[in-house]
Every structure is written in C-alpha cells, then in structure tokens.
Amino acid sequence: MYDQLNPPTESATQQNTRHIFSVSELNQYARETLEGTFPMIWVEAEVSNLVQPSSGHIYLTLKDKGAQVRAAMFKGRNQRLNFRPKNGDQVLVKGKLSLYAPRGDYQLIIDTMEEAGLGALQRAYEALKNKLANEGLFDDSLKQPLPEHPKCVGVVTSPTGAAVQDIISVLKRRFPLLPVVVYPCAVQGEEAPGQIIQAINKANARKDCDVLIVGRGGGSLEDLWAFNNEQLARTMVASEIPIVSAVGHQIDFTIADFVADVRAPTPSAAAEMLSQDQSELLNRFYGFEQLLQDKITLKLVNLNQQLEWHQKRLKHPGKNLEEQQQRLDILETQMKSVMDRKLSDQRIRLTHSGQRLKLQSPSKAITQLSKQVSQLEKRLTNSVINQQQTASKQMAFLAQQLNAVSPLATLGRGYAIVKDEAEQIVRDASELKAGDKINSQLANGIVKSEVISIEKSQL
16 A cells, blocks of 8 residues: 555666566555545536446446546445436536556446436425424414414416316315315426415405415426425415415425425325315204204203193183182072071061951051051162171172173283284283284184284383
8 A cells, every 4th residue: 555645656776777668566556546635526517428227326428528437336326326327317426536446447437326407406496495494484482373263365376277176076076165266377497486475466466365385296306396496485474364385296295395384295186185174064064953952852841841830720710700609699699598597587576466466456556556567668679688688788899899800801901812823822912023913802702813023112
C-alpha cells in the first residue's frame, strides 16, 4: 500500500533507486485514490450497454452527449429497485467512484438508482415539504375541525374526472339530501395549481359550503404534481372553510395532504367521512318512533283508567233528578198520611161531641153546641186548609230548591252543555278550533253545529 497523498517520487538522493510500479500496483493505487478522494456522489445520465448476467449483478454504461462511464450495481443493491432499468432510460444514481483493477476500467459502483424525472420531482417535493414544515404550516394548531353534520359539501376537482363521480355516488348512497357544489378546475398540468387556488378562493368568497374536498383520482407523481405547489399549500392553510384533501390513492402523499385540515386516503373516503349513513339515521328515527308510540299508548291507557274511575264516581244529572223526585213523592205521601190521620181524629172527636150533645139535648145547649160545632168545624176546616197550604208551600219550596240545582233548570234558562265529537264536555273555548264539530244540549233537545271562529272572553 502507498500513501495516497504522497506517492513515491524520484528525489535527487534517490536517482539511482527508482521505484517501478507493476500494473497491479498502479491500478490498486489508482483505485484507492479514487475511492478515498471522492465521496458518495449523484450522477444523472442515460443507460446504455445494459447487461444482467445470471449472477444478478447489473453492468451498464452511463452516458450523456459528451462522455460516458462504466458502472456496476451488485445484486444486494439492485434487489431494492422499484423499476427495471433498460437501455435509453434516463436515471439518477448514487454511488462511489472505483476502478476495476484486472482491466484497469474506471467505473462507478452504484448504491441506489431511480428514474431521473421522478428523482428530480422527488427532490423538489422533499425540499418544499421541509420548507413548509419548518414554517409550521403542518402544525396541528392550524387545523380546523370539520363540521359534525355538514350542510353543504364543496368539491374542488375536475368536473369530468372519476373523483367527482365517486364523491357524488358515495354521497347519494349514504345521504342523498346533502347538497354538493362542484368548483371545476384542472387537476393536472401547468395551469392546474392556479385554477385550484382560484376555486378555493371562490368557495371562500361565496360561502356556499361549510367544508371543501380538494383532490383528484390516482396517478403518477407527475400526474399529482399540481398538488405539490407552494402557493396552493399557502392558500389551503389560509382557507376559512375546512379542507379535506383527497389526492390519489392511500399510498400517495402530496404537500396538499400535509397542509389540509384532514387527509382522506381517496376521494370516496372523503365523501364517506363527511356524510352520515342514512340507514343508521332511519334506524334511529324508527327507534324514536316506536318509543313515542309506546309512551302514547301507555298515556292513553292511564287516561282511560282515570276516565273510567271518574265515570264511576260521577252521577248522571237524570239519576239525581230521579232521586229528588222519589224523595218528593215520599214527602207527599207522608203529608197526605198526616192530613188523613188528623182529619180522622177530628171526625172521631166530632162524632163523640155529637153523641154527648145528643145526651144533653136542651135546645139552648143544642143551639150553643151547634154554634160551637159550627165554629169548631170552621176552625177545623181553616186548620186543615192552613196545614194544606203550609204543606203545599213546603212542597213548593222543596221543589224550587230541587229545581235550582237541576241541570234541566239551568238549561231552561237558556244555557247549554257543549260537547265535542268525542262526547267530552267543553269547559274552555281554547279547547276548540275553527272547523270542529260540537253538540249543544239544550232544555228540550240537542243542536249539532260547526265552529266558525273563537273569540276570547273580555271578562
């Protein structure tokens, strides 16, 4: 081995002791110099002379318009390739310079290889991602919560793409009543970022929706590149309307996914996230309906039981009248019995007096007695008349009292008992409304009528 920085040279004192390199030594020295001097480097070039023998290694030439260099990628490294390189491909490789000593071939030992276009985009993507992350644009503190039940969903995407159809299809299936507003824009190409920005600003200005889905269907990194735009990222962060990013498939990530308030793996998943399942809502409504029916049924059963109990306690006015009439008949019978008994007693006394008078037959006495008899008879008649009058007055008084508490008397004075169609007594005008059918019980019949209007009492 030789010092790479200080190779052996011929000095004045060593002119007679020359060091002569063998080819192997020379190539070994050159190899160590290359490997020690150059760090791991990136090279972008076109692939040519690609050979892959049974060993699994890859041998190729990397070239541009002005030069070329041999390269090798050994089996342990190329097994990690996510594509199969071929002649004519533009690639970006990372490796170390070396020299193949047996042939003296200068070559690049490749550690990693990727397609050149994707590599450039990937580096730009990583640079922008790190820049925005350092500015704090990905922080959770900037994320807005999504509305629990959106009133309207806005969709910023291509009006002819599969994404908008997927979103509308999912929303129609899960919750057809949820309105959808599409803000059309290009989602691929140089003009796409500007159109997406305009659509987001338009949605914020119009305020039609309370949440936005920004995205498109799947594609390559180049297809999705419009969503890796710095100005678009800043517009999404500044949006007053919460934004759900739905770009590509679950494995695809863009800058828009990091700055959005929520990331959905696909457009369909975004629609699922923002919509309620109408079948679940209907099941809940059916449950509430059954619960309400059960409560109403229980309430009606309780009310019917109370009604039956009150009906048993409440006496019909006709029955009360019958009872009062029966009492009046009893009093009348008792009064007649008393009067008959008193008249009978008076007749007996009169008969006894007549017999005694006959036994004492003097004319004068007879005359006086006759006068007394006439007076007694008159007094008796007056007494009977007075008693009859008193009894009649008592009877009239009782009848008057009975009539005073009788509903029929109340009806006779012009009042009426108003009942609804269910035969329930109406006690307050607020229980009725225009168009209701009512039955009015009068003293001598029932009047059926319809309510035209209701006026509140001024009393």
